[in-house]
Amino acid sequence: MHLVKHLGDMPTAGTALEGTAPPSAADLQPMSDPDFSLTSASGPRRGFWWLVALGLVAVMAVVCATTFVVAWNRGLAQAQQAAGGRVDRYAANLKSTLDRYEYLPALVALHPFIHDLLANPTPANVDRANRYLREVNDRAHATATYVIAPSGKALAASNYNQPDSFVGAEYRFRPYFQQAAEGHVGRFYGIGITREEPGYYISQPVMQDGRVIGVTVVKLNLEWFGRASHDASEPVMVADENGVIFLSSVPAWQYRTVEPLTSKLQAQLEATRQYYRKQITPLPLQPEAPAFLRLTGRLPEGAELIRVGERTNATRYLQVSRDLVEPDWTLMYLTPVEPVMGAARSATVAAAFAFAFACLLLFYWRQRRLRMMEMLRSRRLLEAAYDQLERRVEDRTADLMATNEQLQHEIVDRTRAEAELRATQDELVQASKLAALGQMAAGITHELNQPLAALRTFSDNTRILLERGQHGAATDNLQAIADLTERMGKITAQLKLFAGRSRRKVVDVQVRVALDHTLALLRPRLGDVLVELHWRIPETEAVVRADELKLEQVLINLVGNALDAINANEPARAGRIDITIGPIEGAQAPSNQLSIAVRDNGPGIPPDAMPHLFEPFFTTKEIGQGLGLGLAISTSIARDFGGSLSAANVPGGGAQFTLTLVRADVTSAASL
Incomplete structure (x- = not known):
């Protein structure tokens, strides 16, 4: 209030002097200066402002487009870096698992039990080899370990005592047997013909005097890798040298191909029965449209933008691949680019809002300049109104003081009422305690009626038995009376359950x-x-x-x-x-x-x-x-x-x- 009065005392242009008349209505008319009024602009000036507006829209479009491209490329690079780290971890995990079992069939091939079995497959040698293979397989935590004769027939297996044992099965058509029979290490992923369970097969030749006398095979179950991805929105899959996806965190993508198979490859898969009874169909992986790539810019090195599905609005993924050596597999990691697209859209919208805010700020500055000029003209009216405001404040202060005094009286009355209420509550608590004590006494009386009646009966019987000289029966009655007395003591201690929990x-x-x-x-x-x-x-x-x-x-x-x-x-x-x-x-x-x-x-x-x-x-x-x-x-x-x-x-x-x-x-x- 006093600050306003000081402002009114400042010697400014247009201020009413002491003793002058109040401002008239003519003094409050808006300014008519053409330099500060938008409404007084001429026709050519309005055309100029239209051109300025169109120019601002064009600049906003350029800013938004640049922001989108920069945000998209930056987000895609970050997504590619994160996906590269994850795919490297998955590849290292898979490779370490395969390498851990790489030498197991070679060690089994050196054991004398295996050589005795291949030299003379008698029942005793077969049983001894079966038990040895089961022990090795259990210790290595492999899926199965078995020995194949040169004829292609399995002679012994770690699952010999199971209904679906590999013993007696023919494996001449399997590539891993053919490779080991030629003296090489065999590596093969396929679906078993006995259990119809997929697995990775590692085979080693059993050598004697420079010739192959048999083949040892270790089967590993790699289905755990398909479940290794903790996020279902970021699929992980592994394809073999033919482009068949045999491991995938998305079950619907398993046993699909990255690209259509040739008739020669289809015939080869049917001959080797690699994917036994599985229908191999292409997975609709579509590379991103060139127009979209031209719009958004080039991709980071080592990444590929694809769509999964035939539709143009199918889910887009950033694919990062790693090639494994021995076996010749490809590990693919797909991360959705929708978050990157959403971030780019958000950045674009933010840039549009920032640009619009800057334009509005400029417009606000111009309008504020006009407003300040109008405020100089309205100042005289405000000075006249200040006096009236002071009188109203004084009246309001008097009303507030009266109200405050009334509130003080009400506070005293309420404090007294609260004290009376607390006293009443204390009396109610005391009455509740007395009622609980009466309830306990009544409960103890009720619960002791039956034991007291039994005590009376036992005491009368004891007196009669003593008169008759039946001391043994009297002793039993006295023991019963002692038990009842102890029971009555427990009753008095435990009947508090009704009044409160113990x-x-x-x-x-x-x-x-x-x-x-x-x-x-x-x-x-x-x-x-x-x-x-x-x-x-x-x-x-x-x-x-x-x-x-x-x-x-x-x-x-x-x-x-x-x-x-x-x-x-x-x-x-x-x-x-x-x-x-x-x-x-x-x-x-x-x-x-x-x-x-x-x-x-x-x-x-x-x-x-x-x-x-x-x-x-x-x-x-x-x-x-x-x-x-x-x-x-x-x-x-x-x-x-x-x-x-x-x-x-x-x-x-x-x-x-x-x-x-x-x-x-x-x-x-x-x-x-």
Whole structure:
């Protein structure tokens, strides 16, 4: 605000003097100077500007074309350099693999087992040579190693004990056999006639007294090379001396030719059965059109621009090749040039934008010059408006001060409300703690009812047994009382699962043992109730991952609830409880889970109670007979061990509770 006032005090031309009248509308008219106004240009001047615009368009076209050619050539050179490094690595990797096995057939040809076999192919010599070849082949990690007699028949092979063994096969027609039979090293890539698997064959003659008495051959599987390219968009392929692509990272290009085969070469391939049962067809590799090359400039040395496909818009590749010596193969690496083309387009667009930006900057500079002249004329109006702005600022400042004072009062009120809220939250936390303590006390009372009843029964029985002098039985009852006491201690320590999670102790638990303990605890209540166990799997395999005490707690709750339901039956109806143990039924049921179903013939579960059955403190029993925590605790225990607990009414009356748990490994459970 003060800076503007200082500017208004500066003595400039056209500034209103003190005591003069405010600027009139005539003073604010736009400038009419023909040197700075575009609208006042004459007809010839407009023609001049049209020529300037056409010249700028022509210059932009030249800049864009030059940028595209330079960016294309630079990107192509970089792509050729990167592709050359990759193709050199692939060639070195392939060559090192071939050289590593180059001397293996020669070493095999020197072994006396091979000479004995070729001199006298008895069964003993054949068996000894087979075992030797298998050992050599396993140690060298080759595909196959075999020995061929001068007649062309394979006498021994490393795969002699396999159904598709090379033993007995004829190889007279193979070039690698013919070359070795003439005393030279044979190298050949083709598809095997026995297994129909492609491979690279290296053969060596077996010499004795200056003559060839046999041929040793090592076969290598080179299919791994076709999968060596980590990027499917940059194919790698290897062609033989005839131009047939026998290795390729693109499966559809394998066994295709770089150029059409002559009738002589086709006849030669059929005679040697080099590519057994494969249809050899040309791969549509088209060199790039000369017009495109003239447009973009020459290619880097050692590179070739090709298209794969008959269409003119087919994918363009930069092909970099390397020739291998022994064998006479050609390794070709194709890298797509679309990224180079995209980079050249982007550079061209960037150059066009830069040129357009420069033109716009020049136009902006001229317009700004005109605007500055207009601002000099408008300055007097701005000075008059500054005073009005200052008055408005003062009024606004007063409003802001009033608003600020109001906000201060609101902050004080909110701080007080937040303090009251924190106090209320503390009271709620304390109330939640007291509720949790009450829930724990109720849960402990519920879980200890059954052991206490069993303790009473065992103590009464012990007193009677002592009166009768049956000290052995009394001792057993006392031991049972001690076990129950220990169990009650564990219950009080572990019933915290319902209120909060504790550390689990998951072991392999035999369901039969847990059921025996459960029925022993509930024996006083069973009375005349008929209890039947049904096993759909052997008892030795009914082992689950759980805690034995907690599993017994769940079973006590389920069987106890069944007994309570049976007591509600009519007097004439006998009580019955069926316990079924087996795998979960159903096509989609998991095989690693076990179900324990407890079924009674009571009146069943009322429909209105079914949705709330597993809620804490919900019970259908009369007051004083239950707290409604048994099923809630059982559900928490089952869920803690990766299982579940469900309930349903069964046809004919009664209810069924199904406990699902994770089965333990049968092998480890057998050692329990």
